[in-house]
Amino acid sequence: MKNKIINRVIVGIFIGIDIGLFISMLFSYLSGSGAYQPAPNKFLEAFPNEIMAMLVSVFIWAAIGTLFSVTSLIFTDTEFSISKMTVSHCIINYVIFIPLAILACWYSFSIASLLSFTIIYISIYFIIWLIFILINKKHVEEINERLKKS
Numbered sequence: 001m002k003n004k005i006i007n008r009v010i011v012g013i014f015i016g017i018d019i020g021l022f023i024s025m026l027f028s029y030l031s032g033s034g035a036y037q038p039a040p041n042k043f044l045e046a047f048p049n050e051i052m053a054m055l056v057s058v059f060i061w062a063a064i065g066t067l068f069s070v071t072s073l074i075f076t077d078t079e080f081s082i083s084k085m086t087v088s089h090c091i092i093n094y095v096i097f098i099p100l101a102i103l104a105c106w107y108s109f110s111i112a113s114l115l116s117f118t119i120i121y122i123s124i125y126f127i128i129w130l131i132f133i134l135i136n137k138k139h140v141e142e143i144n145e146r147l148k149k150s
Contacts, residue, residue, distance in 0.1 A: 001077065008069040015063015017058055024057070043105035060104045065095050090125055096123070 017040045037044070038057040047053040074080070074089045098117065107113040 004073060005070060008073060009066050012069025013062040013065035015069060020057065020061025040105045060100055066102055067093060067108045086129060094121055
């Protein structure tokens with residue numbers, strides 16, 4: 001289990017940085033300013049220069065990637081029911097992701113922002129969960145079909 005966690009941490013760091021960089025580049029492009037901006041203005045203003053802001057952004061992206069990578073072990077290395085796995089995974093990620101999102105200045109620490117964050121988080125989580133359910137359902141149907149042929 002220890003090796004699985006270490007592997008997930010390492011993979012999560014790189015996936016988190018890659019996704020964070022991609023998203024920051026996408027938002028920079030969509031803003032139409034022609035300049036790269038790794039984070040919101042409020043975040044950038046908290047640092048003496050862009051290099052420090054970028055470095056902290058990379059650490060936040062790495063932490064987010066690590067969070068989602070390590071918590072996915074709930075689905076493979078526990079004996080919980082699928083419902084308990086899903087609820088546990090959702091809540092653990094939500095509770096740890098909130099401070100990271102606030103630290104990155106994606107949301108402020110207010111009731112309205114937290115409500116907005118919660119609605120968006122649950123919506124995205126549900127969509128991803130539904131996609132995985134459909135993929136796994138297809139795999140189960142394929143396995144059952146192969147078993148019938150045997």
